[in-house]
Structures are given as C-alpha cells and as structure tokens.
Amino acid sequence: MAGPLPVSPLAPKGGFPDLPVIDGVRFATIAAGVKYQGRTDVMLAELSPGTTIAGTFTRSKTRAAPVLDCQEKLGGPSDGAAAILVNSGNSNAFTGIKGVEAVQALTATVASTINVPAARVFTSSTGVIGQPLPYERITRVISDLGNSLKADGIADAAKAIMTTDTFPKGAAQTVEIDGKTVSIAGIAKGSGMIAPDMATMLVYIFTDAKVGFDDLQPLVSGLCNGTFNCITVDSDTSTSDTLLVAATGASGVDVAGNGRFAAALFDVMNDLAKQVVRDGEGATKFVTVSVNGATSDADAKQVAMAIANSPLVKTAIAGEDANWGRVVMAVGKSGAEADRDRLSIWFGKVEVARNGQVADGYDEAAATEHMKGDEVYIGVDLGIGEGKSTVYTCDLTAQYIAINADYRS
Amino acid sequence: MAGPLPVSPLAPKGGFPDLPVIDGVRFATIAAGVKYQGRTDVMLAELSPGTTIAGTFTRSKTRAAPVLDCQEKLGGPSDGAAAILVNSGNSNAFTGIKGVEAVQALTATVASTINVPAARVFTSSTGVIGQPLPYERITRVISDLGNSLKADGIADAAKAIMTTDTFPKGAAQTVEIDGKTVSIAGIAKGSGMIAPDMATMLVYIFTDAKVGFDDLQPLVSGLCNGTFNCITVDSDTSTSDTLLVAATGASGVDVAGNGRFAAALFDVMNDLAKQVVRDGEGATKFVTVSVNGATSDADAKQVAMAIANSPLVKTAIAGEDANWGRVVMAVGKSGAEADRDRLSIWFGKVEVARNGQVADGYDEAAATEHMKGDEVYIGVDLGIGEGKSTVYTCDLTAQYIAINADYRS
Numbered sequence: 001m002a003g004p005l006p007v008s009p010l011a012p013k014g015g016f017p018d019l020p021v022i023d024g025v026r027f028a029t030i031a032a033g034v035k036y037q038g039r040t041d042v043m044l045a046e047l048s049p050g051t052t053i054a055g056t057f058t059r060s061k062t063r064a065a066p067v068l069d070c071q072e073k074l075g076g077p078s079d080g081a082a083a084i085l086v087n088s089g090n091s092n093a094f095t096g097i098k099g100v101e102a103v104q105a106l107t108a109t110v111a112s113t114i115n116v117p118a119a120r121v122f123t124s125s126t127g128v129i130g131q132p133l134p135y136e137r138i139t140r141v142i143s144d145l146g147n148s149l150k151a152d153g154i155a156d157a158a159k160a161i162m163t164t165d166t167f168p169k170g171a172a173q174t175v176e177i178d179g180k181t182v183s184i185a186g187i188a189k190g191s192g193m194i195a196p197d198m199a200t201m202l203v204y205i206f207t208d209a210k211v212g213f214d215d216l217q218p219l220v221s222g223l224c225n226g227t228f229n230c231i232t233v234d235s236d237t238s239t240s241d242t243l244l245v246a247a248t249g250a251s252g253v254d255v256a257g258n259g260r261f262a263a264a265l266f267d268v269m270n271d272l273a274k275q276v277v278r279d280g281e282g283a284t285k286f287v288t289v290s291v292n293g294a295t296s297d298a299d300a301k302q303v304a305m306a307i308a309n310s311p312l313v314k315t316a317i318a319g320e321d322a323n324w325g326r327v328v329m330a331v332g333k334s335g336a337e338a339d340r341d342r343l344s345i346w347f348g349k350v351e352v353a354r355n356g357q358v359a360d361g362y363d364e365a366a367a368t369e370h371m372k373g374d375e376v377y378i379g380v381d382l383g384i385g386e387g388k389s390t391v392y393t394c395d396l397t398a399q400y401i402a403i404n405a406d407y408r409s
Numbered sequence: 410m411a412g413p414l415p416v417s418p419l420a421p422k423g424g425f426p427d428l429p430v431i432d433g434v435r436f437a438t439i440a441a442g443v444k445y446q447g448r449t450d451v452m453l454a455e456l457s458p459g460t461t462i463a464g465t466f467t468r469s470k471t472r473a474a475p476v477l478d479c480q481e482k483l484g485g486p487s488d489g490a491a492a493i494l495v496n497s498g499n500s501n502a503f504t505g506i507k508g509v510e511a512v513q514a515l516t517a518t519v520a521s522t523i524n525v526p527a528a529r530v531f532t533s534s535t536g537v538i539g540q541p542l543p544y545e546r547i548t549r550v551i552s553d554l555g556n557s558l559k560a561d562g563i564a565d566a567a568k569a570i571m572t573t574d575t576f577p578k579g580a581a582q583t584v585e586i587d588g589k590t591v592s593i594a595g596i597a598k599g600s601g602m603i604a605p606d607m608a609t610m611l612v613y614i615f616t617d618a619k620v621g622f623d624d625l626q627p628l629v630s631g632l633c634n635g636t637f638n639c640i641t642v643d644s645d646t647s648t649s650d651t652l653l654v655a656a657t658g659a660s661g662v663d664v665a666g667n668g669r670f671a672a673a674l675f676d677v678m679n680d681l682a683k684q685v686v687r688d689g690e691g692a693t694k695f696v697t698v699s700v701n702g703a704t705s706d707a708d709a710k711q712v713a714m715a716i717a718n719s720p721l722v723k724t725a726i727a728g729e730d731a732n733w734g735r736v737v738m739a740v741g742k743s744g745a746e747a748d749r750d751r752l753s754i755w756f757g758k759v760e761v762a763r764n765g766q767v768a769d770g771y772d773e774a775a776a777t778e779h780m781k782g783d784e785v786y787i788g789v790d791l792g793i794g795e796g797k798s799t800v801y802t803c804d805l806t807a808q809y810i811a812i813n814a815d816y817r818s
Binding site for chain 2: 129338355
C-alpha cells in the first residue's frame with residue numbers, strides 16, 4: 001500500500017465509543033507479524049465457563065477453513081470456558097488441507113495455553129487469500145496473549161482486527177431487565193482491502209446476558225437478516241464473513257424471549273452494520289434505500305439491493321446527480337415484480353416521479369440539494385403490494401478503483 | 410459533457426468495416442436536434458415489401474414505450490414494406506401516456522410519408538430518460554429523410570445511432586448457398602453514456618436472405634442467448650435494449666433451417682456483441698470468462714456472470730493484478746453449485762489454482778505478464794459436471810466513474 005488511507009469522511013464524529021466492560025470477557029492483542037511488521041494483527045478473547053456462543057457466516061460456496069470450523073462448533077456443549085482468536089493479514093481461504101491444519105494448530109494451542117476445550121475455540125482470519133497461513137507466527141505468541149488478558153481491552157481488539165478499515169468500529173447498549181443491568185458491546189471490521197487481498201466482514205458481540213444457544217441462535221440469525229444482510233458496499237461477498245455473539249451470563253439475567261434485550265442487540269448490530277458501510281471503500285455518501293409497495297418483503301429487498309448495487313446509481317450519487325432514471329433502470333432489471341406505471345420515487349423528501357413519469361411540479365434544484373449532503377435517501381414505492389425493505393450502501397467513487405486497482409501490495 | 414471521449418483503446422484496428430449493400434434496404438440520416446444541435450441523431454431504414462422482421466428486447470420490467478410497441482408488432486403480416494426509425498438524445502422511457510403518443514406520432518408520420526403500413530414501422534429511442542420526447546423535431550424531418558434514402562447509407566446509420574460510443578460498430582458476413590450469395594450486415598450502438606442518461610444497446614441487422622418470421626424469430630432468439638446475452642459491461646440493464654433482424658428476401662435464397670446461414674448470422678451478432686464490450690465505458694481490457702465443469706450450462710453462466718460483474722475482479726484486471734482470490738470469491742458468491750476443493754483457475758494459459766489451492770509450480774510472473782495484455786482470459790473449471798459457458802466483459806476503471814459521475818450534462 002502506498003501509505004495509509006485517509007479516514008472515511010463518513011466516520012462517526014465522536015470517534016470510537018466508550019464501550020462497557022462485559023463481565024466474563026477478557027481481551028489481549030499482539031503484533032505477531034502475520035503479514036506486516038509492527039502493527040497489532042492478532043486478538044484473543046477469553047470467555048468464562050458457560051458462555052453461549054451463536055453466530056452467522058458467509059453463504060459463499062468457497063468458505064474459508066476457519067469459517068467451516070466455526071460452523072461445526074456452534075451449538076456444542078457450553079459448560080466449559082471458550083475463546084475467540086482472530087488474525088488479520090491472511091484469510092486462510094482457498095488453502096486446502098493446509099488451511100485445516102492451520103486451524104487445528106491454532107485451536108489446539110489456544111486450548112492448551114489458556115485451558116479451554118478445543119471444541120470451544122473459535123477462529124477467524126482475514127487478509128490475503130490462497131497463501132498458506134504462517135500459523136506458527138501466531139502459535140508462538142499465544143502464551144504472551146494469555147498472560148496479557150484484561151477486561152477493558154475491547155478497544156484494542158477492535159484495532160487488531162482492522163485491515164484497511166480507516167477507523168475501528170464499536171457499539172454498545174445497556175438495558176434494564178428485572179432491576180438489573182444487561183450490557184452488550186460489539187466490534188466489527190469492514191470492507192477494507194489490501195491488494196491482492198479481499199474484503200472480509202468480521203463482527204464480535206459480547207454480552208453478560210444469560211441465554212442458551214437454542215434461544216440465542218435464532219435471535220442472532222433473525223436480527224442478522226435485518227442488519228448485516230441489509231448492507232452492501234460493492235455486491236461482492238467475502239469467503240470469510242463471520243458474526244459471533246457471546247453471552248457470558250455474568251449478569252444473571254435470563255433474556256430468553258426478552259423483547260427489550262432483542263431490541264438492544266438489534267441496535268448494536270444495526271449500529272455496527274452501518275459503520276461498516278460508512279467505511280466502505282472510497283465512500284463519500286451514506287445511502288439509505290427504502291422500498292415499499294412490493295408484492296412481498298423479499299421482492300422489496302430484491303429491488304432495494306438492485307438499486308444499492310447498481311454501479312450507475314452509485315456513480316450518480318458520487319456525482320451528486322439526482323438521476324432518478326437510473327433508479328427506474330435498477331427497478332426494471334431487479335427481476336422483482338414491478339409495474340412501470342405505478343412506480344414512484346423520492347430523493348430525500350422530494351418526490352421526483354409518480355406513477356411512471358416525472359412528478360408534477362418536480363423540483364430538481366431541491367433534489368440536487370439533497371444529493372449534496374453526505375446522507376442520501378432514496379425512497380421507492382412500487383405501488384402493487386405491502387412488501388417493504390430498507391438497505392444501506394455507499395457511493396462508488398474513483399477512490400474505490402484506486403484502492404482495488406492502482407494500489408498494489 | 411466536457412468534450413468528446415477518447416476512442417476506446419480496444420476499438421477494432423481497421424476502423425469501420427466495409428459493409429455490403431443489402432438488396433431491399435435503404436438508409437437515410439439527419440441532424441434533427443433532438444437534444445444536441447449539429448450532430449446526426451435520427452436514422453431511417455426503409456425495407457422492401459415482404460421483409461421478415463424478428464427481434465429481441467430488454468427484459469426490464471420498466472421497458473420504454475418504443476420497446477413495447479416493437480414487441481407488439483413482431484410477427485404480424487409481412488407482405489407490406491417496412492421501416493425502422495431510430496433517434497438518439499432521448500430514450501422516451503418512463504414518460505407515461507406521452508411516450509405512447511410520441512411513438513404513435515412517429516410511426517404514423519413515417520407510414521404516410523414513405524407509404525408503409527404503420528404496423529410495420531418499428532422505432533427505437535436512446536438517450537435521456539424521463540423527459541417527454543420532443544417528437545415534432547423528428548416528424549418535421551421525416552419527408553427529408555424519405556427523400557434522401559440510399560442503398561449504401563449503412564455507415565452513416567451506424568454513426569447516427571451513437572450516443573457516447575467512441576466508435577461506430579458494424580459487422581458483415583456473406584455465405585454461398587445453392588450457388589448464390591447471401592449477405593448479412595449489421596450495426597450496433599453500445600454502452601455510451603450522457604449524464605444523466607443511461608446506456609442502451611441497439612442493434613440492427615439486415616440480410617437479403619429469404620426466411621419467414623416463424624423460422625427467423627427462434628433463430629434470432631437462440632443466437633441472442635449465445636451472443637448479446639453473454640456480454641456485460643457493468644451489470645446494469647437498459648430499459649431500451651433492442652435487436653432487430655430484417656430479412657428482405659431479395660437474394661431469393663431460402664435459408665429456413667440452413668446451418669451455414671445460422672453460423673454467418675451468429676458471426677455477425679458475435680462480432681457486434683464483442684464490439685459493444687470493446688467500447689464499454691472506460692474499458693482498457695477485453696475480458697473473456699470461460700467456465701466449464703458446472704452441473705449445468707445455466708450454472709456455468711451464473712458463475713461466469715458473477716465473475717464478469719464482480720467490481721473486485723474488474724478492478725483487479727484494471728490494475729493488471731493476477732488476483733485469483735477474487736475469482737474464488739466470485740465463484741463462491743454466485744449461488745451456483747460449486748465445490749471449493751475441486752475448483753481450478755487459469756489466467757491465460759497459466760494454471761493458477763488446482764483443486765482448491767494454489768497450483769503446484771504456479772508462475773506468478775507469467776500470470777502477471779498475461780494481465781498486462783489488452784486481452785485477458787479467465788478460465789474456471791468447477792470440476793463437478795459438464796456444463797459450460799463463455800461470457801465477455803471489460804475492466805472497471807476510474808474512467809468509468811468519471812464518465813458516470815464527474816461528467817455532467
């Protein structure tokens with residue numbers, strides 16, 4: 001890389017948030033030199049005995065070895081302690097049997113060093129694809145990691161999992177249940193890129209809530225559909241995307257079926273998902289695409305994603321051009337049911353098209369003014385049903401091309 | 410637009426080809442000032458009585474008024490003369506009832522002026538979307554067009570239908586059947602863009618072969634699947650894409666079911682389709698993506714299109730980076746059946762990956778050398794079946810962003 005990338009103009013104004021300590025979780029980070037020297041690139045989270053771990057993963061057919069290992073381990077016995085080990089610099093993807101061996105070596109070393117069952121050690125890797133992971137660079141520092149675990153280390157952990165993210169991502173919520181406080185804190189890395197690497201989204205959320213796997217997993221899967229599965233930067237899907245939610249139970253508050261806990265967890269996931277978009281490669285605009293009036297929610301999402309992934313829509317937004325013709329085009333190509341002559345479109349609060357043609361009294365100056373802001377809203381009413389969906393994306397700029405084509409490792 | 414775009418570096422070296430005169434077809438062009446002054450923007454083709462016309466059109470759900478009109482007219486009686494009228498500068502798309510009125514005014518004027526049944530007048534429009542077509546600028550010049558029709562006007566016609574294409578596109582074949590010569594000549598416009606307009610692909614092919622609609626239409630539809638439906642510039646689909654094939658019968662050679670005619674027509678369509686890719690916005694590389702070993706041809710095409718449309722694959726090609734990890738990623742996200750550990754990949758003749766990991770003796774220098782050429786070949790063997798597909802695309806460069814974001818009308 002030719003020097004560090006500038007921090008995204010869409011980064012949260014207040015910097016990294018003050019995350020609460022989650023009882024039952026300790027963190028350590030270290031510079032292991034997986035790919036680059038002199039930057040922290042490994043984080044270890046230790047989870048107290050009885051912690052429930054749920055998760056969701058990339059649906060790619062070419063999933064990386066650590067993803068397959070995590071998927072196998074979910075839902076196993078939760079009585080022992082647990083651990084999450086994450087490295088950046090190498091994704092251990094498309095590495096065949098060597099990839100499996102690397103995961104086994106890492107999990108075995110963590111298990112023996114901090115006394116956790118190997119079946120409860122979850123690993124993620126992000127970075128270059130197709131090169132065997134030099135896992136001995138990591139195994140040799142596990143004992144150092146084990147010796148430096150601390151309860152207030154989550155901000156350092158957020159930094160250790162970054163690749164070319166331009167800011168670390170964190171979010172938290174606390175919720176009062178039965179007179180006690182339940183805390184949720186999460187970190188994420190987004191679609192940074194180191195040529196010739198690929199983007200990976202990694203998310204780790206910790207809570208002291210008490211909840212079993214059979215209650216936590218469906219909640220996490222459901223909320224994931226409404227948060228992380230509703231964002232897109234460039235329509236490309238990583239082989240390594242991983243979300244893990246760890247509930248230590250240390251608060252003693254049983255949250256199974258609790259709506260307020262679900263809402264708080266949603267808020268944390270939604271916040272992190274939007275931060276990933278805000279750090280989309282080359283992004284200068286945060287874009288909300290809201291579709292209603294579809295024949296089903298699935299159709300609405302198909303239309304919303306077709307708009308959010310359209311290179312022509314995204315470049316128009318980058319150019320601050322109220323180009324609603326490209327929105328019409330994206331609706332038309334989405335494959336979802338649509339009727340050209342019932343379609344209406346808004347940019348911000350400005351109605352630009354109604355029932356298949358330009359709206360009466362359409363104010364192009366007002367629409368253009370909306371496009372100049374750093375938050376763009378595109379509303380679409382298909383006018384043929386009750387289905388609705390909202391997705392989040394960013395614009396497509398020359399900086400995206402520069403990051404992914406011009407910069408070479 | 411800030412001045413004309415430079416001619417694509419991928420333009421055919423020999424310039425516009427010498428197209429044969431097709432007996433039964435005459436062309437005229439004119440500068441009608443539909444959007445810009447002083448450039449030819451309307452072309453009229455007059456077709457002799459008995460000409461068979463077949464076609465295929467965009468599958469968009471928000472198709473433009475002239476597309477819907479063409480679709481209705483296909484397959485009607487073919488005893489009268491016929492005409493094709495095309496304008497650039499305004500696509501007459503998303504214009505409601507005004508769009509239908511414009512098509513009716515244009516077809517009625519052509520019909521009465523050059524004595525052709527209105528049901529045999531086909532129109533296309535390409536350019537800005539959502540603005541009513543100022544059709545009276547065209548109707549008032551129809552008699553001038555009718556008075557200047559000539560048999561050797563196809564090269565001028567190829568220029569009149571351009572928007573921001575950087576070169577006119579033509580292709581021809583002749584084939585000897587039963588001792589007589591059958592000629593085929595076609596023109597196309599590709600994915601040029603005038604902000605805030607959208608790309609439209611328009612293709613018109615003329616032949617003096619004798620063939621009825623019931624034989625010509627299935628041939629055209631079938632060949633379209635293997636040619637124009639196998640190209641992609643940016644995954645966005647126009648509301649106006651139109652392909653019309655007109656067979657005048659003037660050669661007297663009946664080509665129904667003739668394999669050599671079908672092969673020659675394929676060659677013309679394939680040539681024009683590749684020229685459209687060669688003029689893809691900002692393109693610097695012509696890319697062939699060939700997938701085999703899939704469980705079906707449909708799955709192979711799904712994988713090939715996922716690779717060809719991936720922004721990360723396309724930016725890597727722009728950067729001349731032999732980044733096969735991004736190809737793995739695109740295979741994984743395609744949704745088609747795949748087995749990571751049977752997947753093999755080639756860049757040019759260089760095998761980069763075999764059975765889910767880097768190939769033994771992989772020569773990165775040789776792969777990088779291949780990427781530096783202006784023709785890039787990506788081969789993928791999924792290793793799980795007999796399905797295969799080849800698609801064509803171009804790279805994604807900063808110039809694409811400039812054309813679609815920075816340049817403003």
